[in-house]
Amino acid sequence: MAEFTMELNDEQKEVRDWLHGFAADVIRPAAAEWDEREETPWPVIQEAAKIGIYSLDFYAQQYFDPTGLGIPMAMEELFWGDAGIALSIVGTGLAAVGVLANGTEEQIGTWIPQMYGDANDVKVAAFCSSEPDAGSDVASMRTRAVYDEAKDEWVLNGTKTWATNGGIANVHVVVAVVDPELGSKGHASFIVPPNTPGLSQGQKFKKHGIRASHTAEVVLDNVRVPGSCLLGGKEKLDARLARAREKAMSGGERVKNAAMATFEASRPAVGAMAVGTARAAYEEALEYARTREQFGRPIIDNQGVAFQLADMRTSVDAARLLVWRASWMAVNGKQFTAAEGSMSKLFASETAKKVTAQAVQILGGNGYTREYPVERMHRDAAIYTIFEGTSEIQRLVIARTLAGVPIR
Numbered sequence: 489m490a491e492f493t494m495e496l497n498d499e500q501k502e503v504r505d506w507l508h509g510f511a512a513d514v515i516r517p518a519a520a521e522w523d524e525r526e527e528t529p530w531p532v533i534q535e536a537a538k539i540g541i542y543s544l545d546f547y548a549q550q551y552f553d554p555t556g557l558g559i560p561m562a563m564e565e566l567f568w569g570d571a572g573i574a575l576s577i578v579g580t581g582l583a584a585v586g587v588l589a590n591g592t593e594e595q596i597g598t599w600i601p602q603m604y605g606d607a608n609d610v611k612v613a614a615f616c617s618s619e620p621d622a623g624s625d626v627a628s629m630r631t632r633a634v635y636d637e638a639k640d641e642w643v644l645n646g647t648k649t650w651a652t653n654g655g656i657a658n659v660h661v662v663v664a665v666v667d668p669e670l671g672s673k674g675h676a677s678f679i680v681p682p683n684t685p686g687l688s689q690g691q692k693f694k695k696h697g698i699r700a701s702h703t704a705e706v707v708l709d710n711v712r713v714p715g716s717c718l719l720g721g722k723e724k725l726d727a728r729l730a731r732a733r734e735k736a737m738s739g740g741e742r743v744k745n746a747a748m749a750t751f752e753a754s755r756p757a758v759g760a761m762a763v764g765t766a767r768a769a770y771e772e773a774l775e776y777a778r779t780r781e782q783f784g785r786p787i788i789d790n791q792g793v794a795f796q797l798a799d800m801r802t803s804v805d806a807a808r809l810l811v812w813r814a815s816w817m818a819v820n821g822k823q824f825t826a827a828e829g830s831m832s833k834l835f836a837s838e839t840a841k842k843v844t845a846q847a848v849q850i851l852g853g854n855g856y857t858r859e860y861p862v863e864r865m866h867r868d869a870a871i872y873t874i875f876e877g878t879s880e881i882q883r884l885v886i887a888r889t890l891a892g893v894p895i896r
């Protein structure tokens with residue numbers, strides 16, 4: 489009768505091993521080169537497309553794994569290979585999920601294939617929400633979408649920043665303000681189709697880590713998109729805005745809770761990316777500590793080193809368990825009564841930063857050079873506590889959920 493198990497089923501193990509093979513044989517060997525080039529690794533994305541890893545089908549299969557572990561397992565393996573390249577591979581999925589979550593069937597069928605292209609002509613997509621003055625504080629977004637009823641078109645104006653694949657994407661998903669009175673509840677998402685006039689790439693950022701992933705500003709200057717590009721459609725938007733206006737006058741808790749649940753369900757995926765990087769660094773450090781000799785014996789013979797490795801592995805496993813718990817909860821419709829999704833992202837991202845720093849220390853001088861991958865992993869790990877909600881914002885969400893009051 490008791491069905492609890494911590495064991496992966498055969499199908500999951502097969503997918504995990506297949507992904508691990510791609511990460512070890514294709515991603516990892518290319519990692520240093522694309523980190524130095526600071527460019528999108530198109531040939532690696534194409535390899536992933538050829539074997540079906542870079543596709544909506546693959547993403548959807550993992551997404552609908554009833555145990556919830558499909559996505560976290562895939563993220564961990566790909567990011568174990570290399571964070572920058574893996575983000576170039578899964579970045580499109582993040583934009584596609586925006587369409588899957590809010591789009592009509594027709595929008596999903598029209599735009600998602602164009603986000604991926606095909607194995608002979610791969611494309612990427614971008615999700616553009618953040619702005620120079622609206623990072624953690626999403627409600628202060630300024631990009632405006634105004635409806636031109638005569639032409640049934642939306643006109644978008646504003647500047648987005650830090651968009652993964654921004655400007656090089658075939659399809660951009662842009663979040664914009666449709667009703668400034670309603671704060672974040674007055675936002676809507678739009679598809680900007682390929683080659684739409686008025687959308688251009690601004691600055692491309694030179695970054696500390698995940699340098700194989702393209703991050704740039706996206707400028708929207710009188711960008712006109714057909715009415716059909718509003719995700720979910722106008723009727724649904726009007727109904728949602730009417731509800732939000734009503735709620736705004738009487739407290740507004742339910743709308744907020746729905747948005748919160750979406751974030752709780754998506755954050756464990758970022759936690760899983762962090763677990764992948766942390767595990768990779770731990771493994772490098774373990775191997776190095778076994779083989780590097782000082783004072784006539786391997787450095788792992790010293791408790792000072794071995795205990796660090798024990799702590800590193802314990803943290804990586806604990807992070808994975810939190811990620812898996814939250815992913816399982818999301819798929820099984822459990823209520824996140826303690827913000828378990830945010831908890832998993834907070835712990836896993838802080839773990840990745842700490843474990844990669846410990847790995848650099850264990851590798852000593854070598855760890856500080858680009859001859860060894862832990863230097864890159866340490867730089868890469870710093871992103872996890874920043875994007876998809878900083879660690880401080882995760883703590884805020886967890887604390888507010890526990891306390892039930894709006895802690896500042």
Ligand SMILES: Cc1cc2nc3c(=O)[nH]c(=O)nc-3n(C[C@H](O)[C@H](O)[C@H](O)COP(=O)(O)OP(=O)(O)OC[C@H]3O[C@@H](n4cnc5c(N)ncnc54)[C@H](O)[C@@H]3O)c2cc1C
Nearest residue numbers: 615616617618623624650651652703874875876877878880
């Ligand atoms: C490489 C990279 C890729 C990205 N990809 C995308 C993307 O594809 N699409 C997209 O839309 N965005 C993307 N982002 C943006 C990312 O989500 C934001 O950088 C993030 O949300 C933080 O916003 P911010 O940088 O404006 O920091 P700020 O909000 O300015 O925060 C600065 C500091 O203040 C702290 N802080 C802010 N408010 C509070 C508070 N209330 N309490 C306590 N501390 C607080 C923060 O935790 C942080 O430490 C990306 C960013 C990077 C760096």
